[in-house]
């Protein structure tokens with residue numbers, strides 16, 4: 061069987077919400093550039109409201125445009141730009157566990173628009189007649205859902221559902237996200253270093269104490285720079 065390119069509908073959050081795609085997704089280049097123009101004006105108004113003389117401050121004069129571009133092209137890119145189609149391959153008899161650990165995560169909390177930073181660990185078990193996907197596609201899934209507003213619990217579920225759908229006929233999928241939230245360290249309680257750990261598991265990973273789940277968590281401890289989750 062040749063490799064297959066498929067497009068999956070992976071979205072569950074209502075379009076328009078910060079952790080969903082934008083209305084009209086995916087946006088054309090022209091629509092993105094119009095959005096940057098509108099957002100530039102709006103962020104200038106925001107700075108005005110904060111009594112910031114940004115127009116005369118050489119460090120801030122272009123800040124509204126910088127911020128608008130950063131949201132559209134980077135911070136919220138997953139709301140505007142589609143993921144490239146995922147290529148899946150037949151597993152050709154491999155029926156073991158597939159794990160990618162330490163996938164970098166950069167996201168932003170929907171509540172405070174502060175950075176969420178950390179790592180995502182993904183595991184799945186290919187079934188007979190199942191599909192495997194190129195390793196970098198797992199990174200792309202993390203980018204697609206991370207690059208928008210997020211709350212960590214929902215982000216974990218979104219990544220889980222995407223891997224579950226794309227790796228068809230799998231026997232189980234497990235996602236663990238370990239992340240620090242700038243809104244906790246820089247505002248409010250102002251505690252640095254507190255990390256949040258969320259795990260969503262299905263299929264053979266579902267129950268505590270089973271072998272697959274144990275193998276996944278054990279593998280995260282091996283050669284992991286001394287960090288344990």
Ligand SMILES: [Zn+2]
Pocket residue numbers: 169170171172173174241243244
């Ligand atoms: Zn927050």
